[in-house]
Amino acid sequence: MYRKIILILMLAIMITMSSCGQRRNVPPDGEPPQGQQPGSSAEEPKEDKLAKSDREAVEENINGFNIEDDLRITQITQGKEENRVSYLSQQQKMKLLNNIGSKNMNTVLEEYNTILPEGINDAVQYFEYDMAFDYFLITAEEGAKIRENPIPDATVVTQVANLDKVSLLQRVEGEALEDSAIWYRVALKDNNEIKEGYLHATVGTPRNFRFERMQDAVNQLRQQLADGELHFISNYKFQNGAPPQKGDVAVDEYGYRFYHSAPAYEEADTNSNFRYIPDGILVRILDETDDFYHVNVPTFEGDFYVPKQYIDPNVTLSQLNHVVVVDRNHQNQASFELDENGLNLVSYTLATTGIAGDFSFETTLGSYKAIQKRERFEYLKSGTQDITGYAPFAIRFTGGAYIHGVPVAYEEEDGEKVDPGTIEYLHTIGTFPRSNMCVRNFTSHAEFLYNWIDNESGAVIVIE
Template sequence: MYKKITLALFVIMMIVLSSCAYRRNLPPDETPAPRQQSTPAEDVPKEDRLAKPQGEAVEENINGFNLEDDLRITENTQEEEENRISYLNQQQKTEVLQEIGSKKMNTVLQEYSTTLPETINDAIQYFQYDISFDYFLVTAEEGAEILENPAPDATVVAQVESLEKLSLLQRVEGEALEDSSIWYRVGFEDDNGVGEGYLHATTGVPRNFRFDRMEEAINQLRQQVAQGDLHFVSNYKNQNGAPPQKGDAAVDAYGYRVYHSAPAYQQADTNSEFRYIPDGMLVRIIEETEEFYHIDVPTFGGDYYIPKQYIDPDVTLSRLEHVVVVDRDQQNQASFELGEDELHLVSYTLSTTGIPGDFSFETTLGSYKVIEKRDRFEYLESGTQDIAGYAPFAVRFTGGAYIHGVPVAYEKEDGEKIDPGLIEYLHTIGTFPRSNMCVRNFTSHAEFLHNWINVENGAVIVIE
């Protein structure tokens, strides 16, 4: 028997807000790490600051849940390494789809055959996790049995652990189980080679790489850049002045946080209504007054007035070469290189975004400028000024939010912090939001992205 992962069942019910942001329920019995009370760097006592090598920074806690939970889940899963099954790559999945025929009791409702759109060229340079474009995320707490036919009493062909991803082939109608007759046909690979079978709809959720939506978002940004240079809001750690705050909430009605943001007024008057525009968000200057820039904010679909200290008029995005699109609904992402009237897919991978709630912040929607790259940055233990660990190969795009590799918690030995070394993989990546604003990648992909992306002509787009 397989050893089961002692992980509480993830609840995937989504509650849509009246704005662009929505909330996902937290997994039962799990609580995110307490939200770090943000403190501008200049307000941190000098004795609490540590000398850092060039290229490093210190951010608030980047983990929505305790990192130890992710490491425990990963370790428990890897203990069954000999028995684990894995997903198919895109080529294997396509071959299985071509070979499978109808089976008894198999009424196909949908075939999952996502391919790269003809308008996107295959120029993939990263192959570490070659997952198929359509896949199935197992969410059942105790894992699931893959059956030969879509029926509860069918023969078991394989067993899969919780949070595993399998290649998604078909959605079918079979025998009812728990008031549902929907099953998913999945493909996998194990020691016996390539196999396929059925999982009931209650055991997980379908996911895919939505290249069409990614392309649409890129083309919109491409058109905006073609109309003239774009600027971006600059208020990292409130370095250009803390914006006014409405009440005690850390975020506004749209999910954008107060810290790292600038006020966007309805009129050229600080007494008028305003909302927050986060650091890094791309905007266009329409005109200026003595105190304000009149700006168009493509992400918001409207124009606002922003005090001049929050935009550097000399720093622009005038040419779009590299774009990373993060899909926070599907928990995956893809990287693209733009040529003249061409779009090249450079990499696609699983990712984990920020979880919204009282203890952490979600990764906010919108188009952002790539602001800087860091080999690594350190993060604080929640509620303190103590360094807890670091994140490698980081690309910052808004406030203290980065695309980065697996976080590394420092170990302590005789009162000294010890770096245990890079961690490549977490089993929770590509499952549900678990970070605090940041976008977590496998470390090898974060390194690839860090080396590849052009800061001057790069952008990050977060879609739903």
């Protein structure tokens, strides 16, 4: 039922998009509720004084949860410390790992020593959050105590908070706690002092930058492009027409949205079975009929027929120089510059992807064209046409989904909306999905990507 409501609301927004772009002096009455928000209707403004490009720079709510939740979590966790981080850099972590010895009361089961695989060159240019490739995310709501040894009553070295990330050294077998004898040896910076100790497996989860999988994804796209130029689906905000609807839901059986998508038919017949194929996804034109392009969709591993209005044959990805790979499983990402010597890693950092909910959607898997850059775009309060905030340094890659910096909610002063300024850091970035389709970054990294990526030769790949 909720899916049906939001689908109707999205269509209504499309029909009245000119009203969405009108900047209002007075924001909507009242504060939005915490968490995910139910939709509501809004009256249509009488005038539209903005150009089309300005109207298009307004998107649906990009937050799966109210951004105030993330700000509150950050404030509680960080206290008075600005941009508090506890993990080590890759260099610090590897130096420590090479010098630590094993302890008699544990058996080392695995050592975490991820390095860049052959074919990826270290050309990192972004160092704002310099972190090790292997890390441990604290998921225990009450935080956790790092102990001197892997036993429940060992001396406490220091404490870490919920959603902290610490550098990961080893997985070990120690004394059992809650039916598990698995512990993780970790390291962190505490008041500029490097400390190490043990966390029980129940207080968090290990993560890392899966560079080999990222490399495979980039190389696959590189090979596809070597076989000939690629096109992409174009139906941002239904600019080329809404596809037929599959029942009363906003997504198909594969999780791809009705909104911003085109129909991909199994046959060159609009009466045949179809699935949604999202804006921005890369395809190869194999052939054509009077009404359809016969395309191969690498992401879907199959061939389909797409009505011609959804593909511009004159706009292609013919050269691949810049690629951002987003790992929605581990909630991190890396960006690569391609040359004849392989892949150059230019940045790696944490990220937050979309969450599937009643009023939000996952960041969909696949290979996409880097379509458009916007220094900022505004977004609406859920279910309304009221502009409530903006996101800085944005790279659009599918529909209204962007890689962007920390969202900023407008404040109200004397009845007018006021921009409080950009926000650099959220403690929730790199933890669990919390946005709506978009990929949230630290603002400084979003700005780095914004200035670095070349849309003409750039792509975004989302992996699981």
